[in-house]
Amino acid sequence: MTDKQITGLTQAEVDPRIQNGQVNQAIDDQSKTATQLIRENVFTYFNLIFAILAVLLVFVGAWNDLTFLPVIVLNTIIGIVQELRAKKVLSKLNVMNATEIIAVRDGQEEKIPIEKLVQDDVVLLQTGDQIPADARVISGELRVNEALLTGESDEITKTKDAELMSGSFVVSGKAYAVLEKVGKDSYISKLTIEAKAMGSVEQSEMVRSINRLVKWVGIIIIPVGIALFSQSFFLNNIGLKRSITSMEAALIGMIPEGLYLLTTIALALAAMRLARQEVMLHDMKSVETLARVNVLCVDKTGTITEPKMAVEKAVSSKNFTGDLSSIIADFAKNMPADNATMKAIQAYFKDGTKTADSILPFTSVNKYSGVIFGNQTTLIG
Incomplete structure (x- = not known):
């Protein structure tokens, strides 16, 4: 197939693909919405226990005994803020460089943003381009570097009918390729989504242990609370308000809300210090996971550096006399x-x-x- 025979898609063919979602725009299925993050931090078993106690105190008008609420509110706010910050950082994680690529549509070559490319689009790839989606060469020849995907810096020659992996770079050559997998179906999008994925299981051993303790304490205090209230109200006849406040005073001491808050503050402060060093965390509890690391293994392409270069000065050899x-x-x-x-x-x-x-x-x-x-x-x- 010669360059003149390549006409690409027509606008009439592009429109149905856009409507069917066959667009080169990655959909992050792993990302939680802000509403979900807030709900997960507010509606916890820990908060439920204190909510019930607060309702009972409000019911009898014991406002002075609600001093434990600021601790609970502060703990919840810190958790929400850190989760939202982590979400914002993760949303910026993208292996593909946002740019434009030359595509052939209606027989004409035009620059199109990569997120507006559709399946079966024909694109022109040249030296320096990043392949926007999984594709197949239909004309021409390329030398491609797939180090970003495979870790190997070898240059691979791609001729007609060869497969091209999204995210790899064109080192030299020129070729036309048809996009076969776009958006979340492309290889690079799957890598990005996997990198952003956050497990549904609590990752922090400290928080998990505290949650387990709160769970069992929450179960135990139900019969204990009923017994204390019954003793005060029915046996000692000291009145409803005093019975509830005395029961609440005994139960609050059994719940380690201070330990919960201290753990949250410690993790939040550690996450903030790492953020100032431009370290990206899935959430603030990742700090504890990092603290448990004994050995960090990286391959030859995993150098932990800043991806920028700058020339400081040019130094001539002793025998060089030119400019x-x-x-x-x-x-x-x-x-x-x-x-x-x-x-x-x-x-x-x-x-x-x-x-x-x-x-x-x-x-x-x-x-x-x-x-x-x-x-x-x-x-x-």
């Missing part, structure tokens, strides 16, 4: 900014004036790149 900055600027001016290193060099050396006759883009196989000028001057870096 090094000018030479690097001419070199950078003609190279495609398809990697972090070249982007940093071009940001620092901006005064290039010469236009090269030909260039050799950098690949991890060759380990170098080069430019050739009209006077047969060749620069290799």
Whole structure:
């Protein structure tokens, strides 16, 4: 199939796919809504016990005995705020770079945001592009780096009918490809959703132990509370209000609400300190999980660094007498900014004036790149 024969989808074919949800927009099924997070933190067994005690005290007008409520409210608010902050951070986690890609529609090439691509769209992939969805090559040839997905930095040649994995990068070449799996069905979307997934089981051993303690205490205090109230009201005849307040005083001491609040505050403060260091947590209880880690294993692509590069200065060798900055600027001016290193060099050396006759883009196989000028001057870096 030649380039002229590639017409892509028509608008009449695109519209039904959009209506059927066959759009390249990942749906995060793992993310909880703000309402769900608030409900999970408010409607707990711990809060239920104190709610019942508070209702009984309000019923008899013992307002002065409601001093335990601020502790419960503060504990709930801290939990909600931290969960919402974690949700906001996780919502930013995306392996795909938001950008535009050239797609063929109605026989014309046009730049379209990747989230508006649909299944069976034909896209033009070139050096520096990130493959937006799982696709198949229909014309041309590419060299693709799948390190972001597989951890291997090898460049793989993709020819006609070869499969392309979303999230991988085009190192060199040019090809047309048809999108076969888009949105949440694509490989990169499944990886992103898995990374964002939060288990339904309580992950913190401390909180889990406290919840277990509160659960059993909550069960035990029911017969104990009934017995204390019966003794005060029926046997000692001290009145309804005094019977309820004396029962409440005895039961409150059995529930470790202070320990619950102290644990929550400690985890929240730890999460805040990590947040200032730009550490992303699923929730504040992940701090305890991190504290239990003895060994952290990463592969060769798992270096924990900031994904930015910047040129500090250019240093000439002792025997070099030319203008090094000018030479690097001419070199950078003609190279495609398809990697972090070249982007940093071009940001620092901006005064290039010469236009090269030909260039050799950098690949991890060759380990170098080069430019050739009209006077047969060749620069290799």
